[in-house]
Amino acid sequence: MSFQPAYHITHVYLDRQSDWLPPARVRQGNYVVFWWKAIALGHLFIKPNQALLAEAYHTALAAAISPAIEHYAGLQQASGTPWQAWLPEQDYERWGAWMEVLLSSWLPVAIPPQVPVSVIICTRNRAAQLWRCLQQLHALPCAPAEIVVVDNAPTDASTYETTKAFSGVAYVRELRAGLDIARNTGIAMAQQPVVLFVDDDVIVHPWLLYSVWETFQEPTTAAITGLVIALALQTEAQLIFEQCWSFNRGYVDKVYSPGFLQATRGQAPPVWEIGAGANMAFRKSVFEEVGYFDELLDAGAAGCSGDSEMWHRILAHGHSIRYVPRAVVFHEHREKMADLKRQLFYYVRGHAVAALIQHEQQPQEGYARRVFWTMPKMYAYLLVRGFPFFRFRSRTLWAEMKGLVAGMVYFYSHRKAKTPR
Template sequence: MRRERFEVRHIDLADADNDSEADRGPALTIFWWRDLPLGARASLGDELPYGTSQLRQLAAEYAAAQLQARSIGLGAPLRATYEGQPKPALLLETALEAQNLVEVLDAIAAPSSTSAQNISVVVCTRDRGPALSKCLGSLATQSCTPGEVVVVDNSPAGNAREICRQFPEFRYVHEPHAGLSRARNTGVQTSRFDIIAFTDDDVEAHPGWTSEIARAFVERDVEAFTGLVLPARLDTAAQCSFQFTIGGFGSTFVPLTFDGRFFEETRPSGAHVWKIGAGANMAFRRSVFERIGLFDERLGAGAAGCSEDSELWYRLLAVGGACLYEPRAVVFHHHRRDWSGLRRQIKAYMKGHVAALVTQYDKFGDRGNIVRIGKQLPVYFAKAFVKALFEGPPGRLGILAAEIQGWLAGLQFLLRFGWRRRRPPMGIAVTAEKGIMR
């Protein structure tokens, strides 16, 4: 999609007979059935608006996908494969045979009534005042109020304190030592409830976010959870590039279970745990941290770069755990608006990814992590260069250069033997509550 701006549009197929409100510009359309996200489609102006018959066909296709993914009688739950996508359980015609489309989707989309009072929501922030205010505003208007919201301010000066005063029902914790993993660990240690959910300060949560997390932990006996991350806006070329060229934070709209089979299937090439989800929308039972330890403070923003979330998922799967991806729980992410910010982000992502592969190899001895660093990533860079050279899109070479720079920066961790001997902090004993403002 070689356009500098896409409108992010939302269509509720339960109410829409046609798409007469659409303008003629490029758009990413998110399709819903009430509060259930069904799918997304990017379209150019001459492909819009969608007609009534086209919308009905989309509703039928999405209904079949949801039915096969959520009906135990039809093979659910779907387990993730090597590509991180579900294997089709049946044909569309079979899925919808003797089924009423509206009744099927209404039943699946029924809102959760599960209490979220056993959930601690942790938001880690550093010098993003306006974005944090929007994030906290979305958490203050959840349909099911969580047990608590803990804001961990990772700026040395405590710059988020004044913003948090606007939300007196939330808890403020100052963690002056830099690092997202350090901040998240502080959130875990100071939180009080059994389920700990994380989101970032550059997202806004859907009103049903906490209730859907609560429902997932009640209905499915899971230890870890991730949800759907949708773009909030695509107003700039950099935002569009992150969403369409890099792939955003994924686009799967059916639930998936990432378990031991997925881990073993992808292990020879460095288990593909980054496909499980994003740290901007994840949750864990407290027992996970008691069993496998906290976030590795060598990783994450403010340290190696990122991948502190995927490294924790790696540890969980390696010891026999599993993680549920449930797209009912939705947050909207504000992508980087400018090219320089996007390139810095991509460089940090790749640097952190390599660092996580090194730590995973050191802990479990899985050579697939080293194979990915030394073989698979260089092959990916070569293929991406050839494709970008002949096909574009604009800006792809700059992003690729940032990825290669991040990879080169990450190679240093192979030689930092003191760094490699450090281990993630174990246990979740509550620390002294200095810096906490209620």
């Protein structure tokens, strides 16, 4: 069995820390996330026992945050400023003054105490995680108008008892098992014009609700996804997930228009790159147009890919989706390897089912080729590369390949099933 050192997560706030250099950690790595106030700018992996000198560290820091800084500078017509040189010189005064002006438009002086957003949490027998999530939501400086907890095919009363402990939280029990079934139940219950889905195992950033609400002030936005940062990287399973399957889609705003499908037509448009279901929001009215989540994708207890199939459908109907890195949650990855393998089995299974559904809807987009050719070819390559020890990334290959085959079987045995809504 391979040994993978844990990584300590360090959040460095460049607006207020005079010493930005994290200490070297013996037999432990360091995952450094850089912030300017409430705006995440980038991250850096520092290997175990790797001690970076100040100059090398500042160079690595500049490289990590450069895409985000240049993005904001371009929006403010401030490109060309030699900010990279100020960091190695440790000219923090000039740097800070420039950054304050650069990011002022994204750092409002005041935020509303409540916004018309429904938060939907789909959960099952995870009372401890749900308790933490609800506590966080109740402590937000900008609160949602409504919180809906969907108890999905529970085997005990723990979710109901947890929900009762919090005021203003709506509880609904959905007896049919399946994540997309639970999502649809939550949408039907929601009373606000925007619905935000968060997983029960996330910690929400204080500005999450404000960032979501602010983004939907743009009337052409039908859906958004947000930044997902790892909450802990203490086990090999967590590190494998973050480095090979990360929910983190970067620190730069992105707009996905219908042209995204057209630009990659015939090559299986990678809608799964748009974001993660752990942090996504929709204008509720869009479901009346494009339909609810496809319940055929509930391929097991960890049903998945309903989110990417929904994003594909929204784009195919001519709408836009935004990725907003200022809408942040912190996700608790699976600690144990067995749990990670199970998770990835269902991820790949759901991915295959979603791809085949999209192939039936849009045969010209190339999703069948992805399932029957591109993915098997990729796994053959990974098997050869991992042989004979199958360490780190290779440790989950068998679960993934079984998921791919199971997805094909599931789709063709259930393809006549219809979503009831």
